[in-house]
Amino acid sequence: MEVLVLPTAADVARRAAEVVIEGLGAARRDEPVLGLATGSSPLGLYAELAAAVRAGRLDLTRARGFALDEYVGLPVGHPQSYREVLLREVCGPLGLDPGRLDVPDGSGRDEDELVAGAADYERRIAAAGGVDVQILGIGANGHLGFNEPGSALSSRTRVKRLSDRTRHDNARFFTGPEGVPTHCVTQGLGTVLAARRLVLVASGPAKADAVAAALEGPLSASCPASVLQWHADATAVLDEAAAARLRNRDYYDASAAGL
Numbered sequence: 001m002e003v004l005v006l007p008t009a010a011d012v013a014r015r016a017a018e019v020v021i022e023g024l025g026a027a028r029r030d031e032p033v034l035g036l037a038t039g040s041s042p043l044g045l046y047a048e049l050a051a052a053v054r055a056g057r058l059d060l061t062r063a064r065g066f067a068l069d070e071y072v073g074l075p076v077g078h079p080q081s082y083r084e085v086l087l088r089e090v091c092g093p094l095g096l097d098p099g100r101l102d103v104p105d106g107s108g109r110d111e112d113e114l115v116a117g118a119a120d121y122e123r124r125i126a127a128a129g130g131v132d133v134q135i136l137g138i139g140a141n142g143h144l145g146f147n148e149p150g151s152a153l154s155s156r157t158r159v160k161r162l163s164d165r166t167r168h169d170n171a172r173f174f175t176g177p178e179g180v181p182t183h184c185v186t187q188g189l190g191t192v193l194a195a196r197r198l199v200l201v202a203s204g205p206a207k208a209d210a211v212a213a214a215l216e217g218p219l220s221a222s223c224p225a226s227v228l229q230w231h232a233d234a235t236a237v238l239d240e241a242a243a244a245r246l247r248n249r250d251y252y253d254a255s256a257a258g259l
């Protein structure tokens with residue numbers, strides 16, 4: 001695991017964009033696959049990737065995108081559905097063909113349809129050759145995607161209930177906590193671990209405890225983001241505030257300085 005600590009959130013966005021571009025290049029695939037997180041954490045990173053596209057340093061016209069998660073039950077076209085967020089924040093600015101964006105299907109009418117949709121999502125990721133670079137944020141409770149504390153470490157895409165904490169945290173995107181859907185379809189932690197490279201971005205003091213638990217605490221379902229420790233090619237890009245509770249900071253800085 002590589003831990004890069006930078007002064008500000010803007011620095012995090014710039015550096016993480018370089019890690020993503022490098023990872024997509026290293027994949028050497030005609031149709032590279034980018035795993036897409038939502039939430040506010042990766043927005044700066046997406047803006048940096050869009051700048052790289054405009055500068056001709058990145059071409060995503062043949063890339064595919066797979067979202068981490070989606071709410072259950074939002075009407076088609078709801079501005080806070082993750083499909084709409086990714087169409088807005090990623091497809092347009094980064095030149096990713098909307099026809100090549102895949103999002104878990106949260107529109108199933110009953111549990112059977114949702115379960116079938118989740119299994120189909122796993123098949124679609126596999127058919128695309130797997131995810132080359134997975135962008136990740138982290139919830140204040142350590143959730144990854146919508147894998148809440150208690151999620152099985154080897155879980156695959158499935159229907160889950162959102163925790164009250166997450167619904168409260170995401171209330172700012174809706175008309176209060178009651179407006180946030182109660183359920184989601186999320187890639188599992190095992191699905192995330194199958195990506196070839198993981199890039200986690202976090203900034204701000206509200207993430208400091210979750211970041212410390214994820215990177216330096218025990219590998220545990222109680223902190224789903226701790227699965228990063230199990231992955232052979234994971235990079236965490238943090239600002240000073242998000243890194244404030246890390247104990248091995250000296251080692252990370254020395255390692256980042258290179259040979």
Ligand SMILES: N[C@@H]1[C@@H](O)[C@H](O)[C@@H](COP(=O)(O)O)O[C@@H]1O
Pocket residue numbers: 037038039040041042068069136137138139140144145146166170
């Ligand atoms: N499902 C998403 C996650 O993928 C995201 O990483 C996390 C943190 O969100 P934010 O970046 O807005 O703090 O919670 C959201 O609910």
